[in-house]
Each structure stands twice: as structure tokens, then as C-alpha cells.
Amino acid sequence: MPGEHFVVPPHWEWYILGYFFFAGISGGSYVLGTMLRLWGDARDAAAARIAFLISFPTLLVCPILLTLDLGQPLRFWHFLIDDSTGGLAFKAWSPMSLGAWALLIFGVFSFVMFLSALAEAGTVTYRALQTTASFIAGTIGRVFMVVGAVFGLFVAAYTGVLLAVSNQPVWSDTWALGGLFLASALSGAAACLVLATRSRREAQGTDRKLIEADRYFILLELALIILFLATLGGVVSKVLSGGWIILWVIVLAGTLVPLALHWRAGRMKVSLGEGVSLLAPVLVLLGVIALRAVVIFSAQA
Amino acid sequence: MAKPVGFLTDVTLCIGCKACEVACKEWNGLPNNPLDFKGSYDNTGQLDHANWRHVKFMETTTSNPDKPIAWSMMSDVCKHCANASCLEVCPTNAIIRTEFNTVFIQQDVCNGCRDCISACPYGVIGFNQASGTAQKCTFCYDRLQNNLMPACATACPTQSIKFGDLDTMRQAAADRVQTLQSQGISNAQVYGNKEYGGLSALFILTDKPEAYALPSAQSAVLPSRNNIPGYVTATITAVLAGLAGLIAFRRRGESSSSPSPSGQGGG
Numbered sequence: 001m002p003g004e005h006f007v008v009p010p011h012w013e014w015y016i017l018g019y020f021f022f023a024g025i026s027g028g029s030y031v032l033g034t035m036l037r038l039w040g041d042a043r044d045a046a047a048a049r050i051a052f053l054i055s056f057p058t059l060l061v062c063p064i065l066l067t068l069d070l071g072q073p074l075r076f077w078h079f080l081i082d083d084s085t086g087g088l089a090f091k092a093w094s095p096m097s098l099g100a101w102a103l104l105i106f107g108v109f110s111f112v113m114f115l116s117a118l119a120e121a122g123t124v125t126y127r128a129l130q131t132t133a134s135f136i137a138g139t140i141g142r143v144f145m146v147v148g149a150v151f152g153l154f155v156a157a158y159t160g161v162l163l164a165v166s167n168q169p170v171w172s173d174t175w176a177l178g179g180l181f182l183a184s185a186l187s188g189a190a191a192c193l194v195l196a197t198r199s200r201r202e203a204q205g206t207d208r209k210l211i212e213a214d215r216y217f218i219l220l221e222l223a224l225i226i227l228f229l230a231t232l233g234g235v236v237s238k239v240l241s242g243g244w245i246i247l248w249v250i251v252l253a254g255t256l257v258p259l260a261l262h263w264r265a266g267r268m269k270v271s272l273g274e275g276v277s278l279l280a281p282v283l284v285l286l287g288v289i290a291l292r293a294v295v296i297f298s299a300q301a
Numbered sequence: 302m303a304k305p306v307g308f309l310t311d312v313t314l315c316i317g318c319k320a321c322e323v324a325c326k327e328w329n330g331l332p333n334n335p336l337d338f339k340g341s342y343d344n345t346g347q348l349d350h351a352n353w354r355h356v357k358f359m360e361t362t363t364s365n366p367d368k369p370i371a372w373s374m375m376s377d378v379c380k381h382c383a384n385a386s387c388l389e390v391c392p393t394n395a396i397i398r399t400e401f402n403t404v405f406i407q408q409d410v411c412n413g414c415r416d417c418i419s420a421c422p423y424g425v426i427g428f429n430q431a432s433g434t435a436q437k438c439t440f441c442y443d444r445l446q447n448n449l450m451p452a453c454a455t456a457c458p459t460q461s462i463k464f465g466d467l468d469t470m471r472q473a474a475a476d477r478v479q480t481l482q483s484q485g486i487s488n489a490q491v492y493g494n495k496e497y498g499g500l501s502a503l504f505i506l507t508d509k510p511e512a513y514a515l516p517s518a519q520s521a522v523l524p525s526r527n528n529i530p531g532y533v534t535a536t537i538t539a540v541l542a543g544l545a546g547l548i549a550f551r552r553r554g555e556s557s558s559s560p561s562p563s564g565q566g567g568g
Contacts, residue, residue, distance in 0.1 A: 004511060007419065008349070008424040010416070011418075012419075039552070040550045071412065071415070071430075071434055071435075075410075078395070079393060083393070084397075084410055089393055093525045093528055095390075095528070158535075161527070161531035163419075165531065166416075175533075178531040178532060179534035181535075182539060209550050210549075212548075216549060
């Protein structure tokens with residue numbers, strides 16, 4: 001049974017919503033890029049490259065949003081360095097502390113993979129970039145990429161754990177948020193990738209696989225939404241009342257509609273029309289934002 | 302070596318004069334409150350960045366026609382928990398435990414992330430827009446360092462707020478509860494002996510803790526309780542997502558002679 005607390009809201013609002021969204025897309029894109037390289041075939045190379053090209057720019061937005069949300073933005077480095085002792089500020093049991101370090105470390109992986117993807121695409125031809133690409137193509141590079149994916153998973157998921165590790169009603173009453181945000185992030189990243197590969201002929205062959213993966217991620221997300229609501233007990237009314245219903249409708253539209261569209265297309269063995277195939281990933285992305293918005297804002301209302 | 306210190310706030314002695322609030326504001330240079338009428342003598346509202354003592358006015362209706370309203374006043378304050386939720390989550394180590402066993406926010410270290418605000422189960426910490434930092438009662442750390450009593454305890458005219466060594470306060474609380482119970486106040490109880498490993502701000506209550514917006518001993522749980530379940534759920538999700546990726550992205554129908562691009566193939 002959830003504990004009765006008398007907490008006041010921290011007023012985490014739009015910057016945090018934006019941060020949670022972009023962290024999910026960045027981590028999720030990196031993970032999808034890694035999966036495509038590990039398990040995909042030659043036709044998936046372009047999509048994998050695009051995934052890494054998405055991951056780093058979206059990650060760059062994250063520290064900016066986080067810093068803007070701080071009361072003292074110029075002290076953002078206090079997350080990493082203990083200003084009173086001069087040592088490292090690291091607390092394994094504080095998700096915000098872990099998250100700050102994970103962002104930094106994941107940034108290195110994401111940046112290297114970004115450079116490698118640029119080199120592979122032939123966009124930039126500096127020798128250093130070619131060296132990076134060669135490194136990534138080797139066995140050690142592959143290990144590097146997989147280790148980065150672990151950090152990518154963490155960055156996409158820890159935001160949910162961060163909310164839960166509090167005494168705020170709703171957030172602290174459930175253990176499902178970490179998993180839920182991860183599933184939703186992967187779904188959003190797959191949708192992003194589908195949109196990004198639309199205009200690239202060499203990557204279009206991966207569309208079908210990405211849509212299939214997104215279907216599984218959405219099913220996972222739906223299961224976790226049910227778990228999330230079930231674990232809330234008496235405070236479930238806080239997230240399922242008033243204007244929050246509108247956000248839930250968007251969440252459901254971002255999960256059930258794409259599922260239905262792809263199920264119908266699969267059953268009839270036809271491709272989705274241009275407009276409809278665009279609609280599904282856009283709805284997924286809107287759902288990803290709405291899910292985070294309803295979780296963040298309803299608990300603080 | 303400094304000894305752990307404690308407050309003992311006795312609701313049965315509080316007359317709601319708010320001398321504690323005024324003394325706290327004056328000593329700590331806290332801004333005045335807006336002159337709003339909030340439908341009660343309690344026009345402070347809540348503890349926050351500008352109110353480090355808050356005299357709560359609990360007004361309940363009774364069945365006695367001569368006394369239709371029962372009053373109870375409690376001067377609320379940061380509890381300076383032994384296992385403090387705010388200190389636990391603070392990512393910058395701005396929140397520290399002092400040599401007096403109190404909990405203190407270093408204003409020059411805090412970067413205003415507000416994680417502590419979402420963690421404090423007593424709603425004690427407020428965010429100061431002007432300084433961009435989280436603020437709360439310091440237990441008059443500067444006064445303690447100079448062997449002075451905290452301002453609120455010094456100003457309290459009824460001894461509702463007592464100050465002293467923590468052990469002495471615990472004993473005083475136990476004695477006072479015994480006295481109150483012998484006088485027929487059977488609900489008299491000490492709050493703060495068990496909650497969060499013991500509080501440095503003890504209270505003598507005459508009703509259940511929730512009536513004073515204090516979590517019960519059963520509800521007094523730390524944020525870190527959700528770390529392991531949260532990460533385990535995320536890990537299980539990650540494994541399932543990995544399987545989903547394996548199923549969706551696995552090689553299908555590709556000729557083994559197909560060229561493998563840089564960094565591609567295998568698996």
C-alpha cells in the first residue's frame with residue numbers, strides 16, 4: 001500500500017518533459033542502431049547509420065534542457081564535481097546523480113558512433129573520421145558499440161526510476177516507470193527512424209523490420225501502462241481524471257492506432273498508403289510525449 | 302565534540318502566537334508573507350523557502366454546542382531526520398549532515414535541481430526563485446555554532462518549543478506524554494522516535510500523526526526503496542526489448558554472399 005506523504009511538487013515542467021523525451025529518443029535510437037548492426041543484414045546498414053545520426057544530436061539537447069531547468073544553471077557541473085570537497089559527486093543510490101554521469105558517458109559513445117556514421121555516409125572525409133569508422137567496424141569497436149547501448153538503455157529508462165525514487169504521490173507509488181519509459185522510448189525511436197528513412201531509398205528496406213519492432217515495443221509499452229495503473233492503487237484517480245484523460249487518449253492513439261493500422265496492412269498483405277504510413281509514426285511520437293506529460297504533470301497537480 | 306541536538310514541540314502548549322515564525326524570519330532574514338487572508342488564522346499556509354517555522358491551525362468541528370470548533374496548533378518545522386530523504390537523493394551533495402546531527406542545505410553548492418523537494422515526505426523544502434536554490438530550516442546552524450539556542454525556541458513564550466541535547470529532549474518527551482496521559486489525554490504520543498531512524502525535531506501530539514500532516518511510522522519510507530524494483534523492471538523490459546529486436550531485425554532471406562558493409566553483419 002502506498003505510503004501517505006505530504007510532499008510538495010518540485011515543479012518539474014516543460015524543460016523536464018522535453019529532456020525525458022529527447023533522452024528517450026537518443027538512447028532508443030542508439031540501441032536500435034546497435035541492434036540493426038548486430039542482427040540486421042547488409043540492407044539495414046543505412047538505417048543503422050541514420051539511427052546513430054539521430055542519437056547524438058538529440059542527446060545534445062538533453063543537457064541544455066536540464067541546465068535551463070536548474071535554479072542555478074551555471075552550477076550544472078555540481079552534478080559531477082562536489083564543490084565542497086573538490087572530489088566527484090557520485091551517488092549510486094540517487095538516480096539523478098547516476099543519470100548525470102550516464103549522460104556524460106553515453107555522450108562519448110553516442111559522439112563516436114555519430115562520427116563513425118558520418119564517415120560511413122561519406123558526408124565528411126577527414127582521415128580521423130575514417131579511422132573512427134574503421135575502429136567501429138572491428139571487434140573492439142563492436143564491443144564499444146554494445147557497451148554504449150547499455151548506457152543508451154540506461155539513459156532511456158532511468159528517467160522513470162528518477163521519478164519513482166521520491167516520495168511524490170503517483171511517481172513513488174509504482175515500480176513500473178523505468179520499464180514503461182524505456183519501452184515507450186524504444187517505440188518512439190523506431191517511429192523516428194521510420195520517418196527519417198522515408199526519404200532515403202537505401203534505408204527503406206528496413207522499414208518493415210522497424211515497424212515490426214515498433215509493434216513489439218508498443219505491446220510491451222501497453223503491458224507496462226497496465227502495470228503502472230495497477231500498481232498505483234488508490235492514487236490512480238490522480239492520473240485518470242479531468243484533463244489528463246485527453247493525454248491518455250493521445251497515448252492510446254499513439255499505441256493502438258499504429259498497431260491496428262499495421263495489423264490491418266499485414267492481414268491484407270498490402271502496403272500502407274503514403275499518408276497512413278506517415279500517420280502511424282507521428283502518432284507514436286505524440287504518444288511518447290503525452291505519456292511523459294501525463295506522468296510528470298498529473299502527479300504535481 | 303558537538304552533541305546531537307533536538308527540538309521538542311508540544312502541541313498542548315502552543316497558543317498559536319507565531320512568535321516562533323517571526324523570530325525565525327527575523328534571524329534568518331526571510332521575506333515577509335503576502336497579506337492574504339486564507340480563511341483561517343493560519344495565514345502562513347505551509348513550510349517553504351520563506352517559512353521555516355509554520356504554526357498550523359487545525360480546526361475541527363465538535364458535537365459540543367458550546368464549543369463547536371476545537372482548536373489545535375502545532376509549530377511545524379524541518380524534522381532533520383536521521384535517515385533524511387532529501388539528503389539521500391541530493392545529487393550534488395549540497396545537503397549535508399552537520400556536527401549537530403542536523404540536516405543543512407549548503408546554499409553555495411545547491412544548483413536548484415529540486416530533487417530534494419520531491420523527496421521530502423513532510424513538504425518542508427521550498428524553492429527560492431530569487432536565489433535559485435532549495436531552502437529550509439537550518440536549525441539555526443550559525444547560532445548553534447556560537448552556543449546559542451535556535452531563534453524559534455528562544456522566542457516561544459509558552460515553552461511549546463523546547464531545545465536541548467537530543468537525548469534530553471527524548472526523555473522530556475516521554476515524561477510529558479506520561480503526564481498528559483495521567484491527566485486523561487489518552488491519545489498523547491511522541492512523534493519522531495521511530496520515523497526515519499528518529500527525528501531531531503520531536504513532537505508531542507494528541508491525535509494521529511496524519512491529522513497534523515505527518516506520515517505515520519508505517520508510511521515513513523525512504524525514496525531509495527524504489528531503486529531496486531525500478532531498475533529491475535527496466536532491466537526486464539530491456540531484455541524483452543532485446544528479444545523483440547532480435548526477432549524483428551534478424552537476417553531473413555539474405556544471400557550469404559551479400560557484401561557486408563563496414564560495421565555490419567555478424568550476429
